Amino acid sequence: MSCASVTLVVWTSAWLHGAAAADDVLDALGVWAELHEVVADDDGTATALDLPGPDERPVGPALLLASLRRASVTTARLVLPVAGDVRGLGGQGLLSQYALRAGQAVVLPDAGVGLVPKLVADGVLRWTVFDLPSVTPAEHLPIGEAEHGLQSAMREAATALVTLDVARHRPNVRKEIADLSAEHQRLSWPAGMPPRSLRVLQRAAEVGAILQVAASDAPGGAISASATAARDEALRPLSDAVRRARLAAVDEAVRVLSDQEAGRH
Template sequence: MSCASATLVVWTSGWLHGLAAADDVLDALHTWAEQHEVVADDDGTATALDLPGPDEAPVGPALLLAALRRAGATSARLALPIPGDVRGLGGKGPLSTCALRSGEALVIPSVHVGLVPKIVADGVMRWTVFDLPSSNGLEHIPIGEAEHGLGAALREATAALASLDVAKHRPNVRKEIADLAAANSALPWPAAMPPRALRVLQRAAEVDAILSVARSDAPGGAMSASAMSARTDALKPVSEAVRRARCAAIDEAVRVLADSGAGRH
């Protein structure tokens, strides 16, 4: 599934480069929750960006955008950490710990901050702003390489689905996958979003839908521990390809938006 951090990365980058209005950013966030709020994790970050600290009432995301503009933010990057890989999140610390728990984050190296979203109440998503000591290690993945890897992953996922015999136990599996993929890819993006990035995100949504169905299939709840372990091992490289592809597509979108914005000045 795509994530709120990807939405904020792309729309904020578009806004910073004059390709979107602040209201466009806020509207795009409504896909993930009716209400969004922002708070800094520590007093130092709060002071630096003029945002509320951990013991103060949160503010809306419009004030976050204003703070990033004042601080001189240029662009953002998506991080999708997993156990054993928290590159680009400044090493062990509050940001990487929280991002790992959430499975997502965005980092803004130019102002040394990272943000992690979390649903804190029904219809309310809170963005916590953390200090980012360093973004070293956040891998740049060429979109062509990610797209190729995703194609191979799609073949692996399809083969895994067949070997797990999912269709035999779930006769509507094709429709289930199609519905999941459509839901995962039905997100608003800026008009200047590059077609190649959109294509890779769409393909990632399709592969992720296959993964979701394959992971959830346990006919009669009788799958043995060894079979479950074999399934996890078979799907792990596919999941990694999806993660890499999403990061590469978002990176490409940010690059193109920055170039498009520069061409307008």
Template sequence: MPCPSATMVVWASAWLHGAAASDDVLDALQVWAEAHEVRTAEDELASRLDLPGPEDSPAGPALLLAALRKAGAARGELVLPVAGDVRGLDGSTEFSRAALHRGEAVVLADAGLGLVPRQPDPAAEGILRWTVFELDDLPPAEHLPIGEAEHGMASAMREAASTLTDLDIAKRRPGVRNEIAETVSSRPNPSWPEDVPQRPLRILQRASEVEAILWAATDDAPGGALSASATRARTDALRPLFDSVRAARRSAIAEMVRVLADRAEQH
């Protein structure tokens, strides 16, 4: 699904390149929570960035933007780690563990910083806290061209549909199309800078639709549960499609950041 880290990557990168005002960034984050808080993971990093430490009262996101600029950040990268695929993370670190637990994070490689959002307390609705981590050595950044990502998602969807049909576990149930549409429409609809091209926006929309189909395909109706072997076969068939959705999202966000940075540098 769309995530706060994607919003932060695009809007913070736009702001760092002078393509958006700080108020635009703060407004864009509002779709995820009414209030955003910021703390660092370590006191030493807090001192260097002029941000609250782990035991201090949190600051607002405006101070985070100032800290990113002070640290020399230029553009962010979205990472969407899952067990078995931790590309973009920095090994067995506190940041990597937090990012993997959340399933998303922002990497600002040029500043050596990572950001992970989380709800600080299950009872604290409307609050999202960003923890700032200092990164260890990162692996070389992977670049997946947006066209290749789009093609990969389409190919994975065809292969998954064919495999599920061959396994005779492609199921139908009344109202599933409405379920998928409701799933897509119920998710937050983040805004993007005006200069963002349409292609990555279409890919993000398609990724959301495909993901909704995936969750519907793995949600067994009452009385319709599959055998253990059929469930494993279905999981194996759908895993590449889940992976391709994440790859398409990362590529679409990276393309947004690239276009915004290039246009800013031309002016």
């Protein structure tokens, strides 16, 4: 499904380029947790951004936005790392380790940091700010290419459901998929969000819902280790297509939001 980092990247980009207010960013984050808090992983990063260190009391995201403004940050990037692919996280440092565990991160190249969210209590999401060891050029994935891959993935995901006989083990499978997909509708987006990004994110949510149901074990039942391995192998390329689609959709949104500011000047 979608994740808090997608929301933070898109809304922060809109805010940085004058297409949203700071309060809009904070309101959008509210979908993911009632309370968001921010803390730096090390004292050096804390000092550089004027944020609390690891042994200090966390602050709210409003102070993070103020820090980004002071640091003259102009862009935010989404990273969705998986085992074997942690590009964009500056190598095998702490940022990569924690981002891989979370499956998501926000990278702020101008500030030389990355943020990783973690649910630390019921209704409390903590963003930890890590040093970004090195900054590498972002890989550009054309949204058209990603959308085409996602369309193929949708057909393959439907076939996988039949092949894996998910419906027989889960009689309410269609409702499960619909409910999971509907969660995406709760998310809000900036006024300047490009329609194509919205469409791709929605389709990614639909395929992601199918994959989530297909990858989960049947209630009250167990499948063999060989069947589990076959299932995971069948779903892996589909998961990659969803991941690439989300990255491309967010990259396109950030580009369009940035261009809108340029057009106003």
